[in-house]
Amino acid sequence: MYIKILLLTVYLSFFTSFLPSYADFKNLIPNPSLEEDKDMDGLPDFWEMEGGVKWEKKGCYGKRSVSIFGKGVLRCKIEGIKPNKYYLLSFFVKRDGFRDGEYPYMKIFDQKFYLNELFSFGGWVKLSWLLKSENEGVTDFFLINPGMTHKLWFDCISLIEFSIRPISPLGGKAINGDLVNFMWEIPRTDHILDIEIEVSRDEGFKRKRIIRIASPKGNYCQIKGLNKGKWYWRIGVFKNRKRIFMSKIQTFTVLNESTKPLLKPINKVDTINLNNFFPIGIYGARIEAFSELKEAGFNSVQCYSRDLDTIEKFIKNAKRYGLKALICIPKEAWERDVSSFFSRVRDLESILAWYLEDEPEGRGVAPSYIWRLRDYIFKMDSRHPTALVIVRSKKAWDYGPAVDILMIDTYPIPMMPLTWLSESIDEARRAVFYEKPIWAVVQAFDWSKSRLYGRNPTYEEERCLTYLSIVHGASGIFYYTFKSKNYYIKDYPKHWLDIKRIVKELNKVYPLLLAKDALDISISSNNKSIHHLTKFVDKGLISKYGKGIIKEGYYLIAVNADPISVVAEFRTNCFSKARVLFEERDIIIKDGKFTDYFGPYCVHIYSLI
The missing domain is CATH 2.60.40.1180 (Golgi alpha-mannosidase II)
Structure with a gap:
């Protein structure tokens, strides 16, 4: 285990030469670990509890947490809130079971937020938001269980005013040479923020140079080629193209004339797999079924395996049958050098994309972590794009910047309207500003194999979901699933024939899909x-x-x-x-x-x- 952790540390440090600096940004939550009880009343200080709330003797990291079973409210008052400022809110939460449609919610800044991304259970999950305050100097914060079947725990609550602090260069610092190193401090965040460093010869920034980097890249950048003389600089921070902070103006002086400017490479994936190909794929494909899948009209197959040998075999056979493979990063990448594997596969057209995560929002996998995975893949294989799938389309605003392709897997049948899928595609497209492909993952299975209800979609529903996705801008279609732990589509011959009938039709209108x-x-x-x-x-x-x-x-x-x-x-x-x-x-x-x-x-x- 120690060796794996060490290798992982080296792997993550590979992403960037400088990790973000986290200064002491004040947490405004009183008693955030829920451990203090100075008045000895048997309750965490500064917190009020109503209903089925209990102060637990075991926490996520420390000795305490708070649980809520049935209807209950955990509440505190937060002071020092500045008007119209952005705040980073985060906490750890755990639920001991799941029932569809049952979710807790929170209230802050007079806004209500359902925690419907919390569909995993059994372990602690970190949730985080970037929220804007209104005019209040004090706000009430509520964590609410509306009467769910299962128990909830909360711990390690944090609310930090977002800001960014320039570190260097400051106060007119003199720079020898023409290479200027810029550094800053930011609060720790799981979000992907766009950082813009502006430099200008005039204090009004009428003419300026802008250097853009993503926040997971670190707190450091270099600019080469600035002319001799006094310069002004500042840092702007953006989330989904909306500015959330602008630093104060700082100055420095370049003492030497510049040489040729340093050109930075553009971190962009070859679009061979993005623009001229419409995936018609299926999840859970098995190698022994590739011949049948190809004959049915599928052109893409997905594999969940993270075993390197299995992945290579999957890619090899996909090429043999003229299929494109959506594959995971091999687990061996966390344990040893696998650059030889990437050198063997980086030029293969049988790879459709690297599948980085499956519904990460439900397990608290940070968007910044996904961004670093994508950065790692780009260094290993710049030819093939990256993808992940989410079920909560509102999280597309967080995960969209982390990958090249965003997939949506809302499965509506039999409890939800079919437009749940099309509405989710719409929001995902807005979240990536219509600039990245959105692929639909269409339900082709029976929920009753893992839940108390469900059925296979009918032919009419399946065809409707397929074309509804296309009408709303999906540039790829995958069906879930061929085979999983609880389901095998060939156990339902009529349903399997329905799917193949629709896939054959998609092939007949294939130019229309690309039009x-x-x-x-x-x-x-x-x-x-x-x-x-x-x-x-x-x-x-x-x-x-x-x-x-x-x-x-x-x-x-x-x-x-x-x-x-x-x-x-x-x-x-x-x-x-x-x-x-x-x-x-x-x-x-x-x-x-x-x-x-x-x-x-x-x-x-x-x-x-």
Whole structure:
């Protein structure tokens, strides 16, 4: 164990030459470890407890924590809050079981936050937020169990005003040479923040140079090539492109004339696997099934194994059958040098992406840690992108900056509307500012194998989920799952045939999946149940993939997301006829509109003529 920890330490230090400096940023939470009881009343000082709250004799790190069983509230008053400032809030929480739909929540700054990312249990999980205060100087903080079936524990609570403190250079410091080292201090955070160092010859920063780095990279950077004379500098911090802090202006003086500026490499992945390929994949694929999966029309397969030999075998066989592999980092990377492995695989086109984590938000895996994994992979293999999957789309704002591809695996059937998936895709796309691929992981299994309820999706639901994802901007589709610990899709022959039928259809319209949205065409519908998207298939796609039913031109994909039949009207002034693919019928467009019938969860694909 000591050797593994030592190797891990070396591995993490490989990411950056300088780790962030953590000065004494004040924790505003009174008695944050819940251990002090100076008044000897048998309760943690500064905290109030109501309902099923108990002061426990064992904590996450220290000797104490607080548990809540059934309805209960843990509350304290926090003083010293500055108006309109950003604060880092974090605490450790544990639950001893899970029941779907049951989550605790917290209140702070007069806002309510459900902790629905807490779907793992049995161990302590760290949760953290970056929150903005309002006008209060004092705020009440609540941790609330609304009456869940299972018990909760809380410990190690922290609230720190976010700031960044320049360390060097300060006070007009004279710099010999043309290489300037910049250093600063920031609070410890699991978030990925964008740090911008601005340097300028004028105090108003009318003309400036900006150097951008991500916060997990460290608290240090170098700038080369500054001209002789006085310079001004400051540091701005951004979260999801919103500025959360700007430091005071500092000065320094360069004593020597500059030499050639130092050019920094751009940390960007080759887009070979991102732009010209639409994954149609399946989770839990087995090597012995590759032939069947390829014949069914899948072009991608996912593997959970972290064993190096298994991964190499998986990649080798994926190449043999013309499949692309979504694979994990081998566990041996934590134990020994595996650079020879990466040198063997970095040029293989059979690797789709590196699968860094599976639902990390549920287990408290820090976004900053994922960022460092991605940085490590980039150093080992800059050709292939990285990916992870989340189930809580609100966490896309935290994990989106850490990877190249974000995957969404909300499984709605039978308890939730199918639009849970499309709404999650929408939020994920917003969180990455429409600049990174979002892949949908579509439910293709029965929840009852691991929970008290569930069933396989019907053919109509499966097809609806698939096209609903595409309409809302998914640039890849994976189905979960071929085989897992509790489920094997081939035990359900009809369901497996349904999946293969949909996959065959996706292959028939493959150029359409890669086509750009037709932003020059306006088509509207009078029915909110209908989700639709217009695409244009160009000559380039037809020349490369055009052996099927898709020809050059405009196409409308329309999906009824509701379990009831509807009649929808579409308005467009650009076309005279809509040919319905797979249905051998045409609809005349008259006076700029046409209507069509949609059964429950029905999908229509129109070729617009």
